Amino acid sequence: MKLRAMTWNIKAGGCADYGQLPDLAERPPREAAIKEVVDNYRNAGVSIMVLVDVYGWSEIYGDDAGIAHHLGFTSAHYTRLCDPRFGLVGRSLGVVIATNHEIVRFRTIDLGMRYCAAAVLKIGSHQFLQCVGVYLDDLSEEVRENQARNLVNQLEPNIPTVLMGDFNTLRPSLRGASVRHLLGDFAVRTVAATPSVHKLITSIKGMNNRRVVPLLRSFGFADGDGVAMQPTAPAFLPCFGIDYVFSRNGVKVLDCQVAKWLDIHGASDHLPLSFVIEI
Secondary structure: OEEEEEEEEOOHHHOOOOOOOOOOOOOOOOHHHHHHHHHHHHHOOEEEEEEEEEEOHHHHHOOHHHHHHHHOOOEEEEEEOOOHHHHHHHHOEEEEEEEOOEEEEEEEEEOOOOEEEEEEEEEOOOEEEEEEEEEOOOOOHHHHHHHHHHHHHHOOOOOOEEEEEEOOOOOOOOOOOOHHHHHHHHHHHHHHOOOOOOHHHHHHHHHOOOOHHHHHHHOOOEEOOOOOOOOOEOOOOOOEOOEEEEEEOOOEEEEEEEOOHHHHOOOOOOOOEEEEEEO
């Protein structure tokens, strides 16, 4: 059985910034642009969608049913990250899993410093799929390694599984990728070697440790875009491949595609990653 899915970091849920939730009478500035992209993917057959860096949606759209209605799916779950570094902001920042499949059960998994969303979906009459929406730490590769271990240790072990979202980490090698992707990765490695204490440079240095993808592979997960290794951020000139889909337990990921900048009309600083899941 094949079904289409997508994951996308939507940058503060369409709001101008963290800590600036719009008045309920207003709408997030990028709401219409994000909704257009979501509608296009859903109308193209995407039946599972993981959105990360969702901010303030329970205040804006209400409960899970309200979020599902807004996105045009039959069901949705909004999981807060609860990252203590973000304080009150962390209570409104999270991950959404939206789907047209039956959700058999839903769990919030404690990764350590953050939470993630895990749903077991019924696919067709007798297949099940464990779908996990992930948004790992944005500063430390060591923290991300611990979060990845905690995640794997809490998964239901014998169910076909996909992990998708923003892992904030880089592949150890892009050997075999296109020249353009290789040049982008070279730029990332150059920036990571720059002496600086700027927050962005510090974050890139952490990503450049490149240990999370090999760790997930050691747990039996396959990188769904492990051949083309397409970058997803920043959207206007992508050189960071930090949004992923991983699979194991009999799941194949096919036809990974990254959207073009013009396709999303400035809706986010990341490009959506779509793919086919074969169970």
